[in-house]
Amino acid sequence: MLSTTDFRKGLKIEIDNTPYEIMDFLHVKPGKGGAFVRTKLKNLLTGGAIDQTFRSGEKVGKPDMETRDMQYLYHDGSGFVFMDMSTYEQVTIQDEAMKDKGGFLKDGQTVKTLFYNGQPLDIELPAAVVLQIKETEPGIKGDTVSGASKPATLETGVVINVPLFVNQGDMVKVDTRSREYLGRESQ
Known part of the structure; x- marks a missing residue:
């Protein structure tokens, strides 16, 4: 579990079994009443953004996420096929999830791939x-x-x-x- 004191830009949290990334946050301590944290969150499954307010000290879940080095193999018509560099297992990331990142992939290129609950979610391209x-x-x-x-x-x-x-x-x-x-x- 993560507390609101752990919040920072780029931190990945889980709310209602959905992974989010903190895009921006602001700790607010009004003169009257308890402190709270106002956040702007990006849904990692859909890409949408929401505003969420948490009471100071409130706990949120930590998502089951991992990053692996994967090699881009080819595009099969509906998705991009990657191979895990350590296990040689192949996974496909659908075109909708990749958005416009697929246009910068060359055969054999190694990228960092983000997994959520064992499913490939997104890739991190070099700058x-x-x-x-x-x-x-x-x-x-x-x-x-x-x-x-x-x-x-x-x-x-x-x-x-x-x-x-x-x-x-x-x-x-x-x-x-x-x-x-x-x-x-x-x-």
């Missing part, structure tokens, strides 16, 4: 990945009307905006959170 430009139009000199960028399709199928000097076949570094171009990588 930036290096991917190859599969398709982009050649940049036209002097074309700065469009903000000096053009769309480019990466080897995984994700489309991002890149500067005009980036060509097809270039290796680029991409921020996985904002989907922004960070720079070219030497091959």
Whole structure:
């Protein structure tokens, strides 16, 4: 059991058999009455956010969660297949649970996978990945009307905006959170 004194950003708690992550919290001590903790929680199963208030010292459950290193194998049409690096067991995470993270996975890439009650829940991508430009139009000199960028399709199928000097076949570094171009990588 976890007490409200243990609350911090990123802490995972369980309320009514549902795992939540604390996104923000504020300890409030009014002049009259007992202290309380106001929190903003993210539901780890659905991704939705709720506001919840707890009395100071109130106890909440600790979810049965673990993180394992898994290797991405392939996409089977309905989900992403990963292999546990220690037991070689394969698990599938459905497309809906992955949201837009699947566009940054390359075959053989190792990621941290979050499990809740033995079921895969989510993956943790690195902050930036290096991917190859599969398709982009050649940049036209002097074309700065469009903000000096053009769309480019990466080897995984994700489309991002890149500067005009980036060509097809270039290796680029991409921020996985904002989907922004960070720079070219030497091959």
